[in-house]
Amino acid sequence: LGYIGFQLLTSNFHTSETPVAIVPNAQLATSSPTPSPSVGVPTPILSVTSYDPLGDKKENDGSLGAIFDTELTNVLTTWTTSTYKTADLGKDGVGVVLDLGSAKSVSAVEISFTAAGQAVEIYVGDEAVPDLKSAKKFGELAQTPALAKIQGTNDVAGRYVLIWLTSLPAVTDGFASGIANVQVLL
Numbered sequence: 001l002g003y004i005g006f007q008l009l010t011s012n013f014h015t016s017e018t019p020v021a022i023v024p025n026a027q028l029a030t031s032s033p034t035p036s037p038s039v040g041v042p043t044p045i046l047s048v049t050s051y052d053p054l055g056d057k058k059e060n061d062g063s064l065g066a067i068f069d070t071e072l073t074n075v076l077t078t079w080t081t082s083t084y085k086t087a088d089l090g091k092d093g094v095g096v097v098l099d100l101g102s103a104k105s106v107s108a109v110e111i112s113f114t115a116a117g118q119a120v121e122i123y124v125g126d127e128a129v130p131d132l133k134s135a136k137k138f139g140e141l142a143q144t145p146a147l148a149k150i151q152g153t154n155d156v157a158g159r160y161v162l163i164w165l166t167s168l169p170a171v172t173d174g175f176a177s178g179i180a181n182v183q184v185l186l
Contacts, residue, residue: 025088040108042183046101048079051130051162054091065094067182079112080178087175089165093121095164098184105155106138108185109163110117114178116145124158135162 045068050059059081066077081094104123122138123130127171136158161184168175 005089011087027097041186043100043104043186045098045182045184047099048099049099049128051097051164053129053132055094059096060095064096067098067179072147078178078180080114081165081176083171083174083176084168085174087170089166089168089175092132093164093166094168095162096179097130098161098163098182099128100161100184103157103159104184104186105157106152106161106186107155108149108151109138109161110147110149110183111144111163112180112182113144113146113148114180115169115171116143118144118165118177119162119167120144120148120150121166122150123151123162123164124156125160126158126163128160130160130162132164 048064048067050061050064052059061081063077063079065120069078079096084090103126107120111120119140121140123132123135124138125135128136136156138156138161139152141148141150163179163182165177168177
């Protein structure tokens, strides 16, 4: 015991020279109870436009390009909604429309939000300006984590993907949401 105590006090035990990387286990929340392991080929997003049909028809358009950076979790550049007085925005929602260039079969949409807590619905279709009454809902999450993966029960084909925010998390002076990045997976 004396020898072990001496070794502990003088730190003479041999240690590894190899650095150890600690990787957090970041789980994606998913709207599907059993996500498919085959989902995962990202498709390029050609352009993005804001979608605010119940407001002034635009929503912080100047930062829309930040939505499709090269890294999913790049929170240094973001698109944010306007700040609203209530979590429900005082209207049905606000969002962005992603243009994939041509109709593609969408399997999942991964979104890196600036904070957790928004409600989001995903629609996939062929209209650049979607009509929510007739659009096909792909999936939804009532309370998203900061990194969310929305999967539908079936793949849905379309050229445009609408990310529709129907409830926003609290921020310092009201309610707002931000999207750091999006990946549409085929």
